[in-house]
Amino acid sequence: MRTTVTIEEVVRETPSTVTLRFRYAPTALPGQFVMIWLPGDDEVPMSLSYVEPEPLKGVTVKVMGATSRHFNQLEKGVRVGIRGPYGNHFDLTPSNILLVAGGSGAAVLAPAAEAAHRRGSKVSVALGATTANEILFRDRFARFAEEVFLSTDDGTEGRKGFVTNLLPEILSSRKFDAVWSCGPEVMMVKTLRASEEHGVPFFGSLERQMKCAINLCDACAFGPYHVCTEGPVFDGKTLASVEDFGTFKRDASGQRVRA
Amino acid sequence: MDALTVKVAGVEFRNPFLLASGIWGESGASLHRAYVAGAGGVVTKSIGREPRTGYPNPTIERLDDWGLLNAMGLPNPGIKNYAEEVRFALSKGVKVVGSVFGGTPEEFALLSVEMEKLGVGSIELNLSCPHAKGYGSEIGADPELLSEVVRAVKKAVKVPVWAKLTPNTSDPALLAAAAESAGADAISAINTVRALAIDPVGMRPVLYHGLGGLSGPAIKPIGLAFIWQAYEKVRIPLVGIGGITTPEDAFEYLLAGATLLEVGTAVADSGGTVFHTLADGLREILKERGFGNVAEAVGAAHRK
Numbered sequence: 001m002r003t004t005v006t007i008e009e010v011v012r013e014t015p016s017t018v019t020l021r022f023r024y025a026p027t028a029l030p031g032q033f034v035m036i037w038l039p040g041d042d043e044v045p046m047s048l049s050y051v052e053p054e055p056l057k058g059v060t061v062k063v064m065g066a067t068s069r070h071f072n073q074l075e076k077g078v079r080v081g082i083r084g085p086y087g088n089h090f091d092l093t094p095s096n097i098l099l100v101a102g103g104s105g106a107a108v109l110a111p112a113a114e115a116a117h118r119r120g121s122k123v124s125v126a127l128g129a130t131t132a133n134e135i136l137f138r139d140r141f142a143r144f145a146e147e148v149f150l151s152t153d154d155g156t157e158g159r160k161g162f163v164t165n166l167l168p169e170i171l172s173s174r175k176f177d178a179v180w181s182c183g184p185e186v187m188m189v190k191t192l193r194a195s196e197e198h199g200v201p202f203f204g205s206l207e208r209q210m211k212c213a214i215n216l217c218d219a220c221a222f223g224p225y226h227v228c229t230e231g232p233v234f235d236g237k238t239l240a241s242v243e244d245f246g247t248f249k250r251d252a253s254g255q256r257v258r259a
Numbered sequence: 260m261d262a263l264t265v266k267v268a269g270v271e272f273r274n275p276f277l278l279a280s281g282i283w284g285e286s287g288a289s290l291h292r293a294y295v296a297g298a299g300g301v302v303t304k305s306i307g308r309e310p311r312t313g314y315p316n317p318t319i320e321r322l323d324d325w326g327l328l329n330a331m332g333l334p335n336p337g338i339k340n341y342a343e344e345v346r347f348a349l350s351k352g353v354k355v356v357g358s359v360f361g362g363t364p365e366e367f368a369l370l371s372v373e374m375e376k377l378g379v380g381s382i383e384l385n386l387s388c389p390h391a392k393g394y395g396s397e398i399g400a401d402p403e404l405l406s407e408v409v410r411a412v413k414k415a416v417k418v419p420v421w422a423k424l425t426p427n428t429s430d431p432a433l434l435a436a437a438a439e440s441a442g443a444d445a446i447s448a449i450n451t452v453r454a455l456a457i458d459p460v461g462m463r464p465v466l467y468h469g470l471g472g473l474s475g476p477a478i479k480p481i482g483l484a485f486i487w488q489a490y491e492k493v494r495i496p497l498v499g500i501g502g503i504t505t506p507e508d509a510f511e512y513l514l515a516g517a518t519l520l521e522v523g524t525a526v527a528d529s530g531g532t533v534f535h536t537l538a539d540g541l542r543e544i545l546k547e548r549g550f551g552n553v554a555e556a557v558g559a560a561h562r563k
């Protein structure tokens with residue numbers, strides 16, 4: 001059921017990313033997403049970057065196109081429509097987890113990592129961004145992570161290049177029992193490969209076109225799976241078994257197009 | 260023959276429960292999945308000539324557990340791109356009914372020919388989408404236009420042609436009779452019922468398109484009435500659609516006169532398990548009530 005929430009806090013995370021906090025009671029688990037509606041614009045899926053009802057739930061939105069730009073301009077007091085949470089969630093039982101995040105991917109990984117940490121898991125983080133001031137949730141991770149490894153495409157902070165370049169070294173020198181990843185799909189493909197090489201179970205949060213979010217319209221079809229309901233979190237085996245992973249998406253018409 | 264096996268216009272289905280058009284129909288893999296989950300067959304998403312993105316979100320609005328509003332706006336990748344999805348489903352042995360929509364009789368005919376070439380066993384004409392300008396019920400609510408479309412398609416293809424009709428009319432029997440006399444091999448009904456949701460906080464319609472179509476349990480009585488009235492008027496088989504969620508719902512549609520059934524909204528909540536529940540349940544009910552097979556129960560309520 002849809003309801004309306006009021007944005008109670010706006011946090012500018014990076015020049016292109018903002019966190020919107022609001023009061024929304026339904027129980028949510030880390031990894032799940034909501035459908036957020038800006039009346040007159042669009043309704044889009046957003047992972048919950050804060051899942052606990054107290055003090056406030058939240059979503060963290062990076063500017064990609066018109067709608068996400070609109071979200072980035074919202075001010076405190078604005079009312080938005082919301083429904084959910086939808087989808088599955090991360091399994092929090094691994095005891096030594098490596099996060100690999102790029103772009104807005106840290107949004108969904110941060111609350112999952114915090115929840116795992118509270119249960120006693122150790123968490124390390126590889127964070128990638130285009131440039132230094134676009135690194136998302138660096139301080140949030142630093143509060144509890146064992147280590148935070150940074151990379152930027154332009155070399156303004158951490159290792160220069162893609163975050164996946166850090167992985168061989170991290171995975172060879174430390175022991176993990178899970179890799180969690182979210183970000184551009186090519187990044188996830190490379191991260192999955194690296195995890196497999198080191199025998200570490202992989203879980204990735206996937207993005208696809210979403211319309212109904214309730215397992216009806218097939219907009220989110222990914223092989224035989226529906227990302228809105230059986231995802232967005234998939235294990236590495238499942239991801240690797242679907243031809244479209246890293247190569248094809250469906251556009252709003254349902255046509256398969258190169259990702 | 261198994262008690263649940265049904266034949267419509269010479270095409271056999273292993274049970275009467277088909278996946279309704281527009282549900283899980285974007286990909287061949289999802290069509291296959293519905294079949295594996297126990298559907299007797301699947302109806303594709305309604306396909307047009309060119310890719311169409313449909314309306315922006317919100318495209319659906321859930322109303323508790325009694326209904327669902329949608330105005331998708333007929334998103335589809337166009338018949339050329341969709342071919343690979345149909346081929347995939349057919350290659351897995353799925354019984355496929357190809358659904359098409361057009362703005363003119365010629366367009367319907369052309370698309371039906373393409374579907375037939377792909378190998379589908381039957382064609383369903385979407386003459387009933389309530390929320391796409393120039394398509395669907397804008398054509399299908401007019402008996403003249405509807406007849407022209409059915410005639411054009413019947414001339415163009417050999418496979419059976421089903422006309423899917425709209426409940427947004429004052430005289431369902433009139434539409435059914437028009438479809439039959441134009442040569443339709445079966446009638447599917449109903450498509451969604453025109454409806455609206457308003458957001459009282461924002462003080463505007465919820466769906467991007469404004470008006471939408473209602474589906475789910477709320478529309479079962481409307482679907483039953485349509486099938487009832489059509490059964491009294493025409494002799495061709497009827498495909499009952501609208502709110503079918505439990506085996507009892509299915510049995511009621513048979514009693515009202517439906518031979519085949521399509522399931523839409525209920526698929527969402529069940530994740531597909533509904534097909535087994537429906538088939539097992541209907542088998543029990545038929546036995547309990549002394550019917551040897553589906554055909555014996557069709558229209559039984561008219562004979563009381």
Ligand SMILES: Cc1cc2nc3c(=O)[nH]c(=O)nc-3n(C[C@H](O)[C@H](O)[C@H](O)COP(=O)(O)OP(=O)(O)OC[C@H]3O[C@@H](n4cnc5c(N)ncnc54)[C@H](O)[C@@H]3O)c2cc1C
Binds near residue numbers: 045
């Ligand atoms: C389950 C799920 C969870 C999501 N969670 C978040 C989240 O927490 N934070 C967030 O910012 N976004 C998230 N998204 C993505 C979000 O829903 C929108 O797709 C995104 O905000 C772009 O919308 P737009 O309309 O502004 O841009 P569009 O107009 O749709 O896109 C603009 C351009 O950016 C490209 N593009 C769009 N999305 C991506 C992408 N993810 N990666 C690379 N290129 C892209 C498009 O191809 C296009 O060229 C999530 C998506 C899903 C399915």
Ligand SMILES: Cc1cc2nc3c(=O)[nH]c(=O)nc-3n(C[C@H](O)[C@H](O)[C@H](O)COP(=O)(O)O)c2cc1C
Binds near residue numbers: 281282304503
């Ligand atoms: C999300 C959605 C999309 C639909 N798309 C189509 C479509 O493309 N073509 C069509 O003929 N009917 C379409 N329908 C109507 C269904 O096929 C069906 O007639 C209607 O939902 C009633 O059945 P139900 O109550 O079991 O859902 C759609 C329905 C829904 C809910």
Ligand code: FES
Binds near residue numbers: 215216226228
């Ligand atoms: S978004 Fe409609 S089925 Fe997943």
